[in-house]
Amino acid sequence: MHKFSHILRLGLKELTSLRHDSVLLLFLLYAFTVAIYMPAAGSIIGVHNASVAIIDEDHSTLSRKLSESLLPPEFKTPHALPYDQLDQAMDKGLYTFVINLPANFQADLLAGRQPGVQLNVDATAMSQAFMGAGYIGQIFQRELLEYAGQTSLGAKAPALINSRPLFNPNLEGGWFLAVIQIVNNITILAIVLTGTALLREREHGTLDHLLVLPLTALEIMLAKIWSNMLVVVVCTWLSLEIIVKWALGVPLAGSLALFLIVTALYLFASTALGIFLATLARSTPQFGLLAIPVIIPMLLLSGGSTPLDSMPEWLQWVMQCSPSTHFVSLSAAILFRDAGIGVVWPDLLALTAIGLVFFAVALARFRKSLAS
Structure with missing residues (x-):
């Protein structure tokens, strides 16, 4: 009970210290308002190494020809997918594009009918979905015209392509970018807030005062984690409600409570990383230099800016060790x-395991730094 009281009081001290730090407060305000709203208005879109699955219910020469027409570097080699796994694959985000070639597709085409090809697009993969759907449509139209023996681009298309973007029907670029900006800002603030808080106490000598009290390294570390976690989670919730949902008009379909719980779990890992970096640095400028090569890869290679599918396979495996990826x-x-626990539990479990490892390593290093 005494340990819990120590952790609570130390955390309140951290919140009081933050309240008097006008620079950090302004940075928090900027990070969860302007830094989210402005980038969401202009996203850069491109297609490279996009993941594709094909449900081939026709098993004809033409369906194989269409499958083989999707080539690198724009697309990966299409993966054969059973029809009954379509919804599950899209819900888990396994593929950016899932193409359904219906039964009797070639026969209907030869008979003069216009069979439909269904293109399912996961539009949360923002940088791929916008242009990728257009690329696939153009490639398929070209292949179908060639197969039908037509050479004029103005000729009547032998088949209709029915594109159905999921999760973002109007292909609004700012929707996903706004959420990714929040994710990126959470990563930056989690590391910066805890790291600077620890270094500020070291530089001001208050850390030495804590060491003469009946406090342990675990209590000091947990206090810093929960206080900064509380600040970031509250800012995240306000940003989602005011900036994302109200100002940008993004319809968030999923559970906001579940997302905030996941955010708190992620903060447990990333704040521990911030404390670890702070124990390596001797000053705030040195901490900044250490944080840059850690934060930037976490932001750029986590799958938010560019889907993991577009990265080399070895890098995909390496980034599985980063909490930001999950x-x-x-x-x-x-x-x-609107995925529930039944869908997201593998990433949730991985994030928990990474957080525990980061916390254990940071605690060991923190104890060593206090003893030296």
């Missing part, structure tokens, strides 16, 4: 696809 996946699944 947090990006969880954010898209929960907020846009």
Whole structure:
């Protein structure tokens, strides 16, 4: 009970210290308002190494020809997918595009009918979905015209392509970008707030005062984690409600409560990382230099800016050790696809395991720094 009281009081001290730090408060305000709203208005879109699955119910020469027409570097080699796994694959975000070629597709085409090709697009993969759907449509139309023996681009198309973007029907670029900006800002603030809080106490000598009290390194560390976690979670909730949902008009379909719980779990891992970096640095400028090569890869390679499918396979495996990778996946699944625990539990479990490892390593390093 005494340990809990120590952790609570130390955390309140952290919140009081933050309340008097006008620079950090302004940075918090900027990070969860302007830094989210402005980038959401202009996203850069491109297609590279996009993941594709094909449900081939026709098994004809033409269906194989269409499958083989999707080539690198724009698309990966299409993966054969059974029809009954379509919804599950899209819900889990396994593929950016899932193409359904219906039964009797070639026969209907030869008979003069216009069979439909269904293109399912996971539009949360923002940088791929916008142009990728157009690319696939153009490629298929070209192949179908060639197969029908037509050479004029103005000729009547031998088949109709029915495109159905999921989770973002109007292909609004700012929707997903706004959420990713929140994810990125959470990563930055979690590391910066805890790291600077620890270094500020070291530089002001208050950390030495704490050491003469009946406090343990675990209590000091937990106090810093929960206080900064509380601040970021509250700012995240307000930003989602005011900036994302109200100002930008993004319809978040999933459970906001579940997302905030996942955010708190992610903060447990990332704040521990911030404390670890602070124990390596001797000053705030040095901490900034250490944080840059850690934060930037977490932002750029986590799957938010560019889907993991577009990265080399070895890099995809490496980034599975980063908590930001799983947090990006969880954010898209929960907020846009309305995924529940039954769908997101693998990423949730991985995030928990990474958080515990980061916390254990940071605690060991923190104890060592206090003893030196």
